[in-house]
Amino acid sequence: MKKIVFIVFLSLLSFGCNKKTQKRQFKMETIEEISIKTNDLISVNPGNTKFIETDSGTFLFAYNHVEKNYQFIDFSNGKVNHKIPLTFEGPNSVKGLLGATLTGPDSIWLTFSPPAIGLINFKGELLLKRQIPNDRVSVTALITTFYKPIIQIGAEIYGPQPYFMGHHEMDKEQIAKHQLVFSYSFGTETTSWHEVFYSSTYWDNGKKLTDYSWDERDGKIYIAPYYDHQIQIFDSATKRVVKRNEVKSLYVNRFNFVDNIPSGFEEANRNILESDQYGPFVYDRFRDLFYRVFIPSYKSDSELSSEELRFFVRSRPYAGIMVLDSELNVLGEHIFDKFEIHTSTNMFVGERGLYLSLNNENHPDYDENHFRYRLVRFDIEE
Numbered sequence: 524m525k526k527i528v529f530i531v532f533l534s535l536l537s538f539g540c541n542k543k544t545q546k547r548q549f550k551m552e553t554i555e556e557i558s559i560k561t562n563d564l565i566s567v568n569p570g571n572t573k574f575i576e577t578d579s580g581t582f583l584f585a586y587n588h589v590e591k592n593y594q595f596i597d598f599s600n601g602k603v604n605h606k607i608p609l610t611f612e613g614p615n616s617v618k619g620l621l622g623a624t625l626t627g628p629d630s631i632w633l634t635f636s637p638p639a640i641g642l643i644n645f646k647g648e649l650l651l652k653r654q655i656p657n658d659r660v661s662v663t664a665l666i667t668t669f670y671k672p673i674i675q676i677g678a679e680i681y682g683p684q685p686y687f688m689g690h691h692e693m694d695k696e697q698i699a700k701h702q703l704v705f706s707y708s709f710g711t712e713t714t715s716w717h718e719v720f721y722s723s724t725y726w727d728n729g730k731k732l733t734d735y736s737w738d739e740r741d742g743k744i745y746i747a748p749y750y751d752h753q754i755q756i757f758d759s760a761t762k763r764v765v766k767r768n769e770v771k772s773l774y775v776n777r778f779n780f781v782d783n784i785p786s787g788f789e790e791a792n793r794n795i796l797e798s799d800q801y802g803p804f805v806y807d808r809f810r811d812l813f814y815r816v817f818i819p820s821y822k823s824d825s826e827l828s829s830e831e832l833r834f835f836v837r838s839r840p841y842a843g844i845m846v847l848d849s850e851l852n853v854l855g856e857h858i859f860d861k862f863e864i865h866t867s868t869n870m871f872v873g874e875r876g877l878y879l880s881l882n883n884e885n886h887p888d889y890d891e892n893h894f895r896y897r898l899v900r901f902d903i904e905e
Contacts, residue, residue, distance in 0.1 A: 549902075549903055549904075551900075552901070553898070554875060556895070557894075557897075559893060560892060560893050562603060563587065564590070565585065567880075567882045567891055567893065568838075568869040570622075571584075571593075571623055571624075572584065572586075573585075573669065573672075575595075580598075582596060582604060583596040587606075593607040593609070594606050594607070601893075607631070607645055607646070610647065617649065619635040619639075621634050621635060621664055622634045627675070629645050630644070631643050631645075632667075632680060634666055636663060638654065638655045638665045640653055641653070653707055653712075655682070655714050656714070659716070667683065668868070669869070669871070670736040670802070670803035670805075671683040671735065677759075678708060679706050679709070680706060681704060683703065683735070684703060684704070686733050687701055687733050688701070690733070691781075698726065699723075703717075704746075705717070717762055718762075721748065721751065722753050722767070729781075729782050730780060730782050731778050732749070732781060733749075735747055735749060736749070743758050743759065745757075747770070747815055749800050749802065752772075753769055755767045755768075756768075770851055772815070772843070772856060773856060775799040776799055779795055779798035779800065781794070792833060796835050799817070799819055801818065802867065803815075805871070809872070810900075810901075812847065813846075813848075813851065814844050814846060814847070814872075815844070815847060816844060816870075818842050823835075834885055838867065840885065841859070844877075855903060862885050863883065863886070864883060865880040865881070866880075868880075869882075875900075876898050878896045879897045879899065881895040881897055
């Protein structure tokens, strides 16, 4: 494994977004750059990933969309340690699969269309499957990814449903029907939808898109929308939203409004690219910090082809990281150089710091044969 070690210090003025403006010295330290050759035909930016550190080694749990299986990849050499077979017929069928989360030893939770959750073990055996009905709206599917994983708290599983059903046909009042969180209880084998919704002002200025990222800290789930500044905190003990914080990036000022249906994918992708949004929201349990990706707009000096637009939307030209404390105060922001990192998938926290993918698909050094990461830590001086 090729390693390049260097340190970069960046000084930024930061602000506390919740109570009062503050000035702090903000440093980002690059601990290491890591390159691991792939030993299988797999995307170097898998859609579903989890970083696992154990006494027996460090592994990347990832979905291989080519072979259509889940894999444990040795993070030191790229060798596939174990493959989890998936079948789409018969008693162990995972037909309609739309994502998975590794939640513990020999436990992988799946989401499906039509809306359901399932549990498989490392042999690919389907241990249970439960429908998740909703009597308020007709939910068509449940989707889990690395940035909105299934979360297990005690004997309960929590899952996301961030999308509006009938986005273009619905009006603002119907937002209050779209519950964003469901749960399944092991003990009672029951499912529930919870009173968690987008902000009442979500569509005040026009119809925004819908998606969010979330993570868990001390039994509370932090929900961070892609197209809104507000982060809300759901308490799993009381099943209520207990706090809402405006957590605004200096770089996010113009969301994409979709009041009219775009003429096609090209116009839709151009509108996305030329607007600001947020990205993955990740909790760092080792340092008690949160990281919120932000993605500034980009307008090319030349006309982009349909394919270029698609790749620019998947691997955005510019991206940055907000660092938040445990109270969601903004400690600092750092924006990376053009095509420096890939942030829509494939980032994770480990004991040593935050791992960011260097395989931006539009960078001249993009390498489809190696997993490439920058390991960073943040230091905020009081």
